[in-house]
């Protein structure tokens with residue numbers, strides 16, 4: 399469904415050219431929970447932005463259902479890490495409704511869909527609340543409901559739980575899996591947490607440090623929150639894979655030049 403074909407992404411700054419990813423290749427199938435995993439700076443967010451159509455590859459191509467991605471479109475919705483992605487002057491209901499109406503969904507159907515997705519993320523009671531009165535986790539639920547209500551071809555999630563406390567993060571991962579069981583949407587999920595990748599993903603693309611290149615594609619469909627032996631083995635395998643690339647710390651001499 400989504401074909402990322404040997405994609406190289408670069409940024410031009412005033413004084414240099416930064417290569418964010420180099421010839422990254424992967425395919426996402428309908429219903430996949432596909433995770434991009436890698437250390438900070440390996441180009442995960444850049445890949446997501448390229449799929450969203452915000453940046454163009456300098457090499458390679460991105461296709462959705464066979465059509466080249468040429469810019470942002472309603473078939474791809476992004477959920478970001480930041481809690482301030484909601485419109486502060488609109489209620490939860492109005493936030494979820496807004497993109498539906500903007501896409502021309504008739505008023506009655508849009509209102510029904512907004513209510514339905516707000517209920518799916520468990521925020522029925524907060525439909526008329528404003529974002530500033532909600533917790534971080536609740537704001538992320540609204541952002542997820544808003545993105546899902548438009549029923550995009552693929553949901554793009556850029557570390558959506560990274561700014562949450564550990565307990566809320568865990569609960570949100572569980573809720574996302576429940577939502578997936580319910581709706582069976584397709585998602586591309588970015589994280590630098592190995593644990594989160596195994597919990598959330600059915601397939602994991604492991605990227606090397608900057609510039610990001612594909613190290614491996616792994617199957618994780620068998621794992622949820624329960625820490626089985628298999629879970630731990632996969633966690634270790636990915637850990638070894640990622641840390642094999644880390645430069646070793648410089649050896650300190652015991653008698654450094656001290657005054």
Ligand SMILES: Nc1ncnc2c1ncn2[C@@H]1O[C@H](COP(=O)(O)OP(=O)(O)OP(=O)(O)O)[C@@H](O)[C@H]1O
Nearest residue numbers: 409411416418437438439440441442443444590608
């Ligand atoms: N707007 C930009 N201008 C210049 N360089 C950029 C820009 N955005 C990202 N980069 C560089 O591209 C590389 C990849 O960045 P990116 O944010 O995609 O990585 P990431 O894996 O998502 O990292 P993190 O997990 O820290 O968010 C980094 O070296 C970063 O400094």
